[in-house]
Every structure is written in C-alpha cells, then in structure tokens.
Amino acid sequence: MSKVFVASALVMLLASPVVAAPPAPGQGDFAVLPKPGRKVPLGKDHYFTYGFTQQPKLGTVVMRVEVFTQDGKRDTTFAIQGDADMPSMRGAHSSGPKAFALSNKGVYLLPVQLVMPGDWEIRFSFLKNGQTVLRGAYLFDL
Numbered sequence: 001m002s003k004v005f006v007a008s009a010l011v012m013l014l015a016s017p018v019v020a021a022p023p024a025p026g027q028g029d030f031a032v033l034p035k036p037g038r039k040v041p042l043g044k045d046h047y048f049t050y051g052f053t054q055q056p057k058l059g060t061v062v063m064r065v066e067v068f069t070q071d072g073k074r075d076t077t078f079a080i081q082g083d084a085d086m087p088s089m090r091g092a093h094s095s096g097p098k099a100f101a102l103s104n105k106g107v108y109l110l111p112v113q114l115v116m117p118g119d120w121e122i123r124f125s126f127l128k129n130g131q132t133v134l135r136g137a138y139l140f141d142l
C-alpha cells in the first residue's frame with residue numbers, strides 16, 4: 001500500500017460526508033453508509049437512521065432502522081431488506097436478503113446471525129412501491 005494511497009484514504013475518512021459514499025471496491029452497487037446513528041438521506045423526501053439495538057457480539061443481534069420524512073414524521077411505507085455477510089469470505093455466512101419486520105412502534109427490525117469474529121457487512125435495500133430507492137452497506141468489525 002503506497003503512502004499516497006494511505007494519505008488520500010485518511011483525507012477521505014476525515015472529510016467523510018453525511019451522505020452515503022460511492023460504492024467501495026467489492027461493494028457492488030451498495031454505497032457505504034455513514035456511521036450508525038447518523039441521519040442518512042433516503043430519496044428526496046426521507047431520511048433514515050440505523051444501528052444495532054445493542055453492542056454487536058457473537059450470536060444473534062438485532063439491526064434497527066427508522067425512517068422519517070424530511071419534516072421528522074415517522075414513515076413505515078418502505079420495504080427494507082438486509083443481507084449479512086463477511087466480505088472476506090463472501091457467501092460463506094450470507095443470510096440472503098431478509099425482510100425487516102415492522103414493530104408496533106413503526107421501527108424496522110431484523111435479527112442478524114454473527115457467527116464468527118472478523119469483518120462483517122450488512123447490505124440494506126430500501127424499496128418504495130416496489131422500486132429500489134437506496135442500496136447501502138454498513139461495514140464493521142466484530
């Protein structure tokens with residue numbers, strides 16, 4: 001890895017925007033999402049937040065997504081899918097795309113199986129009226 005690459009990667013990290021970044025190598029058309037807890041634009045009229053309900057650990061963890069209109073009203077009209085996998089062993093533990101379930105409070109929830117330590121990725125697909133609005137990936141280490 002060259003010094004120039006490291007320096008430019010560091011600059012990109014420090015200047016990381018709130019909007020989803022362009023896809024990283026190996027991410028297909030899934031944009032790399034901002035950190036959990038941030039507001040992420042979702043189409044023109046919505047944003048969402050996401051994050052695990054607890055610090056992730058080996059076993060079953062729950063990913064939580066909340067969607068809001070730009071003026072802050074909760075929106076439950078999207079269909080959201082999540083697919084967990086390890087990028088370094090693509091396909092070895094893939095859950096395949098699974099639908100998030102809507103809780104009574106209008107929170108989207110998805111149980112995720114984290115079966116070994118290492119690098120993980122959750123790919124989110126947001127659909128509205130059958131159309132894909134956003135595809136984003138959350139990368140983290142366990």
Ligand SMILES: [Cu+2]
Pocket residue numbers: 086089092093116118
């Ligand atoms: Cu693995």
